[in-house]
Amino acid sequence: MTFLTRxxxxxxxxxxxxxxxxxxxxxxxxxxxxPNLDPTGGAAQAIDxxxxxxVFEGLTRFMADGSVVPGLAESWDISEDGLTYTFAxxxxxxxxxxxxxxxxxxxxxxxxxxxxxxxxxQKGLFADIAEVTVIDPQTVEVTLSQQNGSFxxxxxxxxxxxxxxxxxETIASNPVGTGAFTFTDWVQGDRLELxxxxxxxGDAPALETATFRFISDxxxxxxxxxxxxxxxxxxxxAPENLPQFEAxxxxxxxxxxxxxxxxxxxxxxxxxxxxxxxxxxxxLAIDRQAIIDGAMFGYGTPIGTHFAPHNPDYVDLLxxxxxxxxxxxxxxxxxxxxxxxxxxxxxxxxxxxxxxxxIIAAQLREVGIExxxxxxxxxxxxxxxxxxxxxxxxxxxxxxxxxxxxxxxxDYYFQYDNIVFQAVMEKLNATTDPAMRSELMAxxxxxxxxxxxxxxxxxxxxxxxxxxxxNGLWTDQPTAAVDLTGVSWSE
Amino acid sequence: xxxxxxxxxALTALFLALAALSFVWTPYDIQSLxxxxxxxxxxxxxxxxxxxxxxxxxxxxxxxxxxxxxxALLAVGIGIAAGVPLGLLAAARRGTWLDEVIMRxxxxxxxxxxxVIAILITAVYGASATNAIIAIGIFNIPVFARLSRGAALxxxxxxxxxxxxxxxxxxxxxxxxxxxxxxxxxxxxxxTIQFSLGILAEAALSYIGLGAQPPTxxxxxMLADAQTLTAIAPHTALxxxxxxxAMVLGLNLLGDGLRDWLDPRLRVDxx
Numbered sequence: 001m002t003f004l005t006r007x008x009x010x011x012x013x014x015x016x017x018x019x020x021x022x023x024x025x026x027x028x029x030x031x032x033x034x035p036n037l038d039p040t041g042g043a044a045q046a047i048d049x050x051x052x053x054x055v056f057e058g059l060t061r062f063m064a065d066g067s068v069v070p071g072l073a074e075s076w077d078i079s080e081d082g083l084t085y086t087f088a089x090x091x092x093x094x095x096x097x098x099x100x101x102x103x104x105x106x107x108x109x110x111x112x113x114x115x116x117x118x119x120x121x122q123k124g125l126f127a128d129i130a131e132v133t134v135i136d137p138q139t140v141e142v143t144l145s146q147q148n149g150s151f152x153x154x155x156x157x158x159x160x161x162x163x164x165x166x167x168x169e170t171i172a173s174n175p176v177g178t179g180a181f182t183f184t185d186w187v188q189g190d191r192l193e194l195x196x197x198x199x200x201x202g203d204a205p206a207l208e209t210a211t212f213r214f215i216s217d218x219x220x221x222x223x224x225x226x227x228x229x230x231x232x233x234x235x236x237x238a239p240e241n242l243p244q245f246e247a248x249x250x251x252x253x254x255x256x257x258x259x260x261x262x263x264x265x266x267x268x269x270x271x272x273x274x275x276x277x278x279x280x281x282x283x284l285a286i287d288r289q290a291i292i293d294g295a296m297f298g299y300g301t302p303i304g305t306h307f308a309p310h311n312p313d314y315v316d317l318l319x320x321x322x323x324x325x326x327x328x329x330x331x332x333x334x335x336x337x338x339x340x341x342x343x344x345x346x347x348x349x350x351x352x353x354x355x356x357x358x359i360i361a362a363q364l365r366e367v368g369i370e371x372x373x374x375x376x377x378x379x380x381x382x383x384x385x386x387x388x389x390x391x392x393x394x395x396x397x398x399x400x401x402x403x404x405x406x407x408x409x410x411d412y413y414f415q416y417d418n419i420v421f422q423a424v425m426e427k428l429n430a431t432t433d434p435a436m437r438s439e440l441m442a443x444x445x446x447x448x449x450x451x452x453x454x455x456x457x458x459x460x461x462x463x464x465x466x467x468x469x470x471n472g473l474w475t476d477q478p479t480a481a482v483d484l485t486g487v488s489w490s491e
Numbered sequence: 492x493x494x495x496x497x498x499x500x501a502l503t504a505l506f507l508a509l510a511a512l513s514f515v516w517t518p519y520d521i522q523s524l525x526x527x528x529x530x531x532x533x534x535x536x537x538x539x540x541x542x543x544x545x546x547x548x549x550x551x552x553x554x555x556x557x558x559x560x561x562x563a564l565l566a567v568g569i570g571i572a573a574g575v576p577l578g579l580l581a582a583a584r585r586g587t588w589l590d591e592v593i594m595r596x597x598x599x600x601x602x603x604x605x606x607v608i609a610i611l612i613t614a615v616y617g618a619s620a621t622n623a624i625i626a627i628g629i630f631n632i633p634v635f636a637r638l639s640r641g642a643a644l645x646x647x648x649x650x651x652x653x654x655x656x657x658x659x660x661x662x663x664x665x666x667x668x669x670x671x672x673x674x675x676x677x678x679x680x681x682x683t684i685q686f687s688l689g690i691l692a693e694a695a696l697s698y699i700g701l702g703a704q705p706p707t708x709x710x711x712x713m714l715a716d717a718q719t720l721t722a723i724a725p726h727t728a729l730x731x732x733x734x735x736x737a738m739v740l741g742l743n744l745l746g747d748g749l750r751d752w753l754d755p756r757l758r759v760d761x762x
Binding site: 218219222238240241243244290293294355357358359361362363365366372373374375 | 524526527529543544545617618700704706718719722723
């Protein structure tokens with residue numbers, strides 16, 4: 001063979017090699033960086049976005065369509081009285097540090113989450129657990145104090161993932177789970193890296209490495225995607241730029257549902273919002289379509305209550321609060337505020353809040369309510385609004401799935417205290433019959449809608465912008481997650 | 492008079508007129524949003540197009556001119572009101588400890604980048620137009636203090652001051668009656684320059700969300716709001732951007748021209 005033909009053969013081979021093997025690394029961008037890496041101890045949604053299903057798994061798990069399927073528990077038996085759940089765990093599952101995942105770990109995780117001093121952000125998920133008993137290494141029995149129809153659903157949350165006592169000390173900076181990816185590195189303020197877990201019990205993922213980047217600035221996000229610095233952006237912050245990506249053959253745009261009910265949260269204990277007439281007036285002053293078009297460029301579904309429209313149990317209650325500024329003015333006059341009043345409108349950083357806030361302030365001004373806008377960073381918002389409850393109005397998206405239960409907690413930041421509603425929720429938690437549950441959920445939705453607890457705006461849409469060759473990304477966000485286990489590049 | 496002076500004066504007059512006109516009339520009401528008409532290109536109905544909420548950009552520019560001019564004017568006012576007396580005092584007491592304290596205090600304020608301190612002030616006391624005025628105003632104080640001291644020092648050596656002293660006038664009266672009138676021209680020139688810097692600082696603070704809060708119109712915030720819209724509606728960014736450039740350029744040209752005309756030092760050179 002002459003040198004030239006050898007060279008051609010080699011380069012032809014090289015060419016074949018590059019075309020035949022698909023890329024196995026990915027750079028994912030999300031808006032916010034997680035403050036720590038412990039999904040069972042921190043409230044930040046970003047923790048789950050990075051780690052859920054990738055690094056940590058629970059007894060059950062959410063699929064892309066929101067269904068709950070077996071996770072680390074292969075199967076389960078529910079006793080006749082609905083109080084005892086016996087989980088059969090998968091065999092051969094190990095944590096990333098090599099220790100085996102067995103019934104002791106499940107007991108440890110659940111007991112830790114529901115302990116008195118637990119910092120778990122969703123302790124309510126575990127409230128009904130009376131006892132966790134280890135039967136044998138592969139079997140664990142959970143006894144409930146009362147029936148709980150959503151127990152298996154609760155166990156799928158990112159806050160209920162299984163952790164190991166051996167690695168719990170350092171979980172916040174070095175998470176060790178059972179998932180398809182192991183945590184490798186976290187350069188704070190820059191990136192977080194995951195590597196494929198070759199000892200994974202399930203199907204091996206197609207990707208070998210994954211890098212998460214955190215870009216909250218909409219302009220920087222646009223530039224990063226356009227320059228192909230990132231392969232996929234989950235929760236792209238500038239909806240106005242989506243048509244441009246849609247028109248570009250290099251990219252695909254997925255617009256999915258989230259569990260994010262975006263609401264004009266109202267401080268129900270602060271006068272004049274303790275008066276239902278005033279709250280109704282606020283609700284009638286709002287023009288949802290204008291907010292969706294103006295703040296979200298048309299992406300979003302109007303809601304009339306605190307419930308996701310794609311949920312089969314959703315009740316359309318938009319009729320309770322049509323846009324009717326004249327009626328709103330009448331109601332205000334009836335409540336004794338014929339000349340209107342002044343209140344505060346505190347806005348966290350996302351564009352749905354900042355832009356939506358300007359629109360709502362203008363709509364409220366039309367009926368005589370002067371809402372003074374204050375823009376806050378997330379940390380300030382959590383401090384002033386969420387903890388200190390020092391606000392009149394605020395706009396925020398509640399992204400937890402099926403979270404109507406927050407209305408039963410009078411200490412929750414919007415401070416809605418209604419014993420009828422609390423009774424309905426109590427009954428719902430103790431009911432397992434699906435038809436009965438639907439009825440109770442409808443009743444709960446109707447009560448808060450007719451009480452105008454908050455201004456119900458729209459269901460947040462989540463836009464994902466990805467390179468055209470990527471497959472297997474979640475379109476919807478049934479829970480905050482960027483599940484990479486099924487993601488692959490087409491060849 | 493140079494051509495550039497007339498251009499500067501014309502630009503400045505235009506924006507002052509727009510701001511004054513906005514008190515009585517704007518093409519549209521910017522308080523009410525008109526979402527269906529958002530992001531329109533400049534056309535016959537909306538001369539400069541509409542923004543992301545369907546507000547008329549021309550009206551926004553007019554209202555924004557009011558904010559910018561008010562903030563910059565008050566900030567320069569603070570600088571002159573506090574800085575000039577300090578400078579005159581330092582000059583009158585030149586060489587004493589008081590002079591040292593005033594001038595080193597000025598150096599201290601000068602040592603910090605003005606915008607960083609402005610961010611600090613608005614971060615601590617909350618973002619508002621008032622705090623922006625205070626923040627920008629504080630940084631005008633040393634500018635005027637130093638300039639007035641520098642201009643006053645040589646005057647103190649002049650014969651007419653000596654005459655005034657012989658006539659029995661104290662340092663305070665001399666500063667007010669003889670020194671101040673002789674440095675007024677300089678202060679006017681510097682005031683014009685600081686005014687343009689004030690416009691720029693207000694726009695910068697509003698751009699990062701620390702200036703005037705919505706619904707008060709502000710050029711800087713218009714620019715910030717338009718940031719992600721540049722690809723689909725470039726006019727939303729170009730118009731406030733060019734407005735800021737035109738206003739600052741106009742004031743600088745005006746200041747340059749005024750200096751040629753008013754500055755006594757340059758006047759001596761010419762004769």
